[in-house]
Every structure is written in C-alpha cells, then in structure tokens.
Amino acid sequence: MQKQYGHLTEEALKLGASSCKVIASGEIQVKDDLAALCNGEYTCPNFGLGASCPPHVKGPGQFRKWQALSRYSIVVKIELPTSVMFSNERNGVMRLLHQIVAGVEQKAIETGFKKSKAFAGGSCKELFCEDQANCCVLTENGPCRHIESARPSMSGFGIDVTKLMASCGWQGQKAEESDAADKQSSSWVAGLVLLA
Numbered sequence: 001m002q003k004q005y006g007h008l009t010e011e012a013l014k015l016g017a018s019s020c021k022v023i024a025s026g027e028i029q030v031k032d033d034l035a036a037l038c039n040g041e042y043t044c045p046n047f048g049l050g051a052s053c054p055p056h057v058k059g060p061g062q063f064r065k066w067q068a069l070s071r072y073s074i075v076v077k078i079e080l081p082t083s084v085m086f087s088n089e090r091n092g093v094m095r096l097l098h099q100i101v102a103g104v105e106q107k108a109i110e111t112g113f114k115k116s117k118a119f120a121g122g123s124c125k126e127l128f129c130e131d132q133a134n135c136c137v138l139t140e141n142g143p144c145r146h147i148e149s150a151r152p153s154m155s156g157f158g159i160d161v162t163k164l165m166a167s168c169g170w171q172g173q174k175a176e177e178s179d180a181a182d183k184q185s186s187s188w189v190a191g192l193v194l195l196a
C-alpha cells in the first residue's frame with residue numbers, strides 16, 4: 001500500500017515531513033467529546049476566529065461522511081525538539097505542517113483523488129492571519145487569503161490523534177514543557193490527508 005501511494009508519501013517527505021504513513025481510513029477514530037474540547041471547560045483562545053475552526057466547521061458528523069468515501073489516508077508527522085515545540089519557533093513548524101498536508105492534498109487531486117481533504121493542527125487565524133483583524137471568509141464571505149496552505153485543524157473534527165499515531169506505529173505521547181530543557185527530548189506534530 002505504501003508503494004501504491006508512493007508519489008504522495010514522497011511529496012510529503014519532499015515538502016518537509018519527517019515521516020509519512022498510509023493507513024486505512026476506517027482506522028481513524030473520531031469522537032464528539034474531543035471536538036467539544038475546543039469550547040469546553042477551557043475554551044481555546046482561537047475558538048470562532050477562523051473559518052477552519054469550530055463552530056464554523058461541521059465537526060465529527062461531517063468527517064464521518066467524508067471518511068465513509070475514503071479507503072486510504074496519508075498521515076504525516078514532523079518531529080521537532082521539545083525546546084522548539086515550546087518556543088516562538090513553534091508557529092513556523094505548524095505553518096510547515098499546513099503546507100505539507102495542503103501540498104499532498106493538491107498532488108492527490110492532480111492524480112485522481114479529486115475529493116481528497118487535508119487536515120493539520122492549530123488555528124489558521126493564529127498561524128496565517130495573526131496580523132489581520134478578521135478572517136475574511138467569515139466577515140466578507142470572501143476567499144481564504146491562504147487557500148494554498150491553510151487547512152482545518154484535526155481537533156475541530158474530533159480526530160483522536162493519539163489513536164492515529166498508534167495506527168501508524170508511532171509513539172503518541174507528547175513531551176511536556178518541563179522537558180524543554182532536555183536537549184535529547186523530542187516532540188511531534190501531525191496532519192492527515194483523507195484520499196477520496
């Protein structure tokens with residue numbers, strides 16, 4: 001299977017992913033309570049600010065419909081030192097994650113998977129439009145300023161990222177901020193492209 005989708009995994013690695021796996025889309029677990037965390041006991045400061053975050057995305061119900069149309073998915077991971085994960089450089093890594101999954105999505109569309117959809121992590125408002133007062137998709141009903149890169153976060157769709165890591169045979173536990181001083185400590189961020 002990795003071979004059949006080699007042009008897509010190669011694209012992910014070329015764009016900057018550390019690792020990339022093909023999994024059966026049916027293995028992806030989606031949970032309503034995970035999506036609810038965006039506006040739960042602790043509300044994400046980016047909740048509602050961008051078109052790619054809740055409550056402006058259709059959440060787990062919509063994801064399950066897309067998932068039903070997809071046989072295989074590409075999971076990408078960027079490994080980074082824990083010190084970078086908890087520094088100002090983190091947003092640059094998150095932007096790269098969006099660029100990688102958007103690039104793989106584009107390649108998938110060009111090669112016949114015309115309904116493919118990419119998901120990354122973090123708020124696109126924070127990562128791409130921080131210097132803008134508003135998300136123009138929400139306030140002007142206009143096109144996204146960063147349509148070539150910005151993709152919705154897996155969180156808003158309730159994707160269980162720990163289980164996703166396990167499906168890839170990857171370590172799912174993340175390092176804590178208290179590990180940032182340890183030069184050997186590493187962390188990761190991940191994204192997903194549903195092929196359809």
Ligand code: SF4
Nearest residue numbers: 050124129135144145
């Ligand atoms: S315009 Fe900016 S905030 Fe709105 S969806 Fe696009 S990247 Fe996100």
